[in-house]
Amino acid sequence: MSYDALLWLSFGGPEGPDDVRPFLENVTRGRGVPPERLDEVEQHYRHFGGVSPINALNRAAIAAVEELVDLPVYFGNRNWHPMVEDTVARMKADGVRRALVFPTSAYGGYSACRQYDEDVLRARAAVPDAPELVKLRQFFDHPLFVESFADAVRTAAADFADYRLVFTAHSVPLSADRAAGPPEEGGHRYSRQVAEASRLVAREVGAAEYDVVWQSRSGPPEIPWLEPDVVDHVEALREWGVANVVVCPIGFVSDHLEVVWDLDTEARDRAAELGMGFARAATPNGDPRFARLVAELVAEHLSGAPVRKLSEFPAAGCTVNGAPCAPLCCEPAKRPAR
Numbered sequence: 001m002s003y004d005a006l007l008w009l010s011f012g013g014p015e016g017p018d019d020v021r022p023f024l025e026n027v028t029r030g031r032g033v034p035p036e037r038l039d040e041v042e043q044h045y046r047h048f049g050g051v052s053p054i055n056a057l058n059r060a061a062i063a064a065v066e067e068l069v070d071l072p073v074y075f076g077n078r079n080w081h082p083m084v085e086d087t088v089a090r091m092k093a094d095g096v097r098r099a100l101v102f103p104t105s106a107y108g109g110y111s112a113c114r115q116y117d118e119d120v121l122r123a124r125a126a127v128p129d130a131p132e133l134v135k136l137r138q139f140f141d142h143p144l145f146v147e148s149f150a151d152a153v154r155t156a157a158a159d160f161a162d163y164r165l166v167f168t169a170h171s172v173p174l175s176a177d178r179a180a181g182p183p184e185e186g187g188h189r190y191s192r193q194v195a196e197a198s199r200l201v202a203r204e205v206g207a208a209e210y211d212v213v214w215q216s217r218s219g220p221p222e223i224p225w226l227e228p229d230v231v232d233h234v235e236a237l238r239e240w241g242v243a244n245v246v247v248c249p250i251g252f253v254s255d256h257l258e259v260v261w262d263l264d265t266e267a268r269d270r271a272a273e274l275g276m277g278f279a280r281a282a283t284p285n286g287d288p289r290f291a292r293l294v295a296e297l298v299a300e301h302l303s304g305a306p307v308r309k310l311s312e313f314p315a316a317g318c319t320v321n322g323a324p325c326a327p328l329c330c331e332p333a334k335r336p337a338r
């Protein structure tokens, strides 16, 4: 099959103070996130002048990928401008008939995978005679993803004689994690893939012991989410006598707001209060290997290049026109009405 474009599909983030509230409303519409939580998160964005780094990081990554792939690259988001509906309309106007889609999330699960399929569905529904959109697979176990995190951990840990390695990813409701993956796999595809990527990176850096924890919990407090939280975990490590902690944000591809606030601000400040050494590993977006990774995923489709992966998980997430990977795969959770 031939493709005439690559669509870079991401989360989106505000680019000025007036964008913050409408962006947050887009993210949380119909999701039962309490207004108090929204007020709190609004302050995190205000702390950085209402600008999330995510759109600029995506634009820089796109420029790097354009050097390596022979397709025009378009940029569209789920929650903020450029909105994916508008981008797909522009692709159509430019004569694009079939495009690959790179989602900026490496994992399975509803928020990390299926919701990007829903974005593709929504965008195609908004554009008459829309291009065919084929989403690229999950890449949490790609050797370039693992190597770039492993190098980032080594760099972050360079000043410590001894340290505890802590991986962190975005928490999700336990119900969503239970529903992640096709039912016959037994659920928990998201947390199991996060654990597997962590294991691969820890093996690469030779860390015999490490932890996998969660961050950026949202939603109403009565709903259980994946735990422990990274800040609570830093406190627990202090009690165990750990002197230095290196946090690796394995769940993300770029240093966006959840990284620069929840890790570089909250977790770092807590570690400092407790007298602990703290360092945070860089995310792959700043590493030239990230563009190569994307180019390799594209080449799997354009030239039948080999599927490079380090885990036993089936290659998944490659979907056509927003249809789920498999029946009931990563079903959206029933959310409490609010």
Ligand SMILES: CC1=C(CCC(=O)O)c2cc3nc(cc4[nH]c(cc5[nH]c(cc1n2)c(C)c5CCC(=O)O)c(CCC(=O)O)c4C)C(CCC(=O)O)=C3C
Pocket (backbone or CB within 6 Å): 011, 012, 013, 014, 024, 027, 028, 031, 033, 037, 038, 041, 052, 053, 054, 104, 105, 111, 112, 170, 171, 172, 173, 216, 217, 218, 219, 251, 252, 256, 257, 258
């Ligand atoms: C698994 C996962 C990823 C990783 C996969 C991927 O990368 O896609 C991720 C990424 C991100 N999450 C982000 C921001 C937010 N996530 C929120 C809320 C939520 N995230 C969830 C999950 C995830 N989120 C969930 C289950 C919710 C509850 C609401 C719902 O059920 O959907 C909220 C609402 C406020 C709040 O935090 O309560 C915000 C502002 C940003 C952008 C940061 C920036 O602006 O730089 C990014 C990359």
Ligand SMILES: [Fe+2]
Pocket (backbone or CB within 6 Å): 170
């Ligand atoms: Fe999120």
